[in-house]
Amino acid sequence: xxxxxxxxxxxxxxxxxxxxxxxxxxxxxxxxxxxxxxxxxxxxxxxxxxxxxxxxxxxxxxxxxxxxxxxxxxxxxxxxxxxxxxxxxxxxxxxxxxxxxxxxxxxxxxxxxxxxxxxxxxxxxxxxxxxxxxxxxxxxxxxx
Numbered sequence: 591x592x593x594x595x596x597x598x599x600x601x602x603x604x605x606x607x608x609x610x611x612x613x614x615x616x617x618x619x620x621x622x623x624x625x626x627x628x629x630x631x632x633x634x635x636x637x638x639x640x641x642x643x644x645x646x647x648x649x650x651x652x653x654x655x656x657x658x659x660x661x662x663x664x665x666x667x668x669x670x671x672x673x674x675x676x677x678x679x680x681x682x683x684x685x686x687x688x689x690x691x692x693x694x695x696x697x698x699x700x701x702x703x704x705x706x707x708x709x710x711x712x713x714x715x716x717x718x719x720x721x722x723x724x725x726x727x728x729x730x731x732x733x734x
Contacts, residue, residue, distance in 0.1 A: 592654045592728050596625045600732050604648060606636040612644045618652040618730060655731045657699030660724030664694075664708075672715050679711045696724060701733055 599605075605623035606614065614620040619636055636648040664680075665673045684690040684704070692698045700708070700723065709721050 592730065594621060594625060594730060596622065596627055596630075598730055598732075599625075602634055603732060604634045604636050606648065608636065608638045608641060610638070611641040611646055611649075613641075613646060613649050616652050617646075618650045618732060619648055621652055650732075650734070653731045654728055655702055656726055657701065657729045658705050658723035658726050659693075659696035659699050661694050661721075662724065664721065664723075667719070668712070668717065672717075675715060676711045680708055683707060683711075699727070699729060701731065 599622045603622060604619060605626065606617060606619040607623045608614060608620070611617070611620070623635075636646070640646050640648055665677065668676065681687055681690045684693050689698075693700055705721065705723070712721065
């Protein structure tokens, strides 16, 4: 298991401090809240009343993922006519041109689910070779 570091918590991420919540033991928000450095004095938080019984809309299961970054060479071996079909799908799936640019240049990590979805766009057109991204890292999953 990757060692948890508060420096990996995204800026503005909602933290939880409710140890009465039945799901706190495997919630990334609670884990992040338990690791806040003493120099941090405030920030976004999940209030205790968010938890109703065993349901919390802010609950996020703690998991370590094999994140991928960078795909400037993703279309290198793809027929140009197929690139015209696949590229818009990838851009749309990742949230538009600006967001896609961030993923493509490694500013944001692709989750395993995102990697698989993008691979699916290639498979739809018969490209069965596994996609290779520029880099990979094991990281705690803070995506929503």
